[in-house]
Amino acid sequence: MPDRLHGQLAWKMKRLMNLKTHPEAQKELRIFVAWLSEISIETKRSMQEVGEELITVDLLGLHPRRSERCELQAAAGALASGL
16 A cells, blocks of 8 residues: 555544444445555455454444454554555
8 A cells, every 4th residue: 555545544444443333334344445446456355354344343242442442453454554
């Protein structure tokens, strides 16, 4: 992912992680994945998988501790920025 897009990527990830309802999160994930598909197919696939997992965990009420959530966000960011 080009360095010039890292700020936008971080903003989009933060927005996704802070949505309150499952439908909102699904919609935002679709928008986010569509944006990523224009940049990198590998990054798109990684984020789609990680995003779906995070949304599912949230929907099931299995809220990870804040430190675990931060680790998941960091892993998603590493996937996106490393490709």
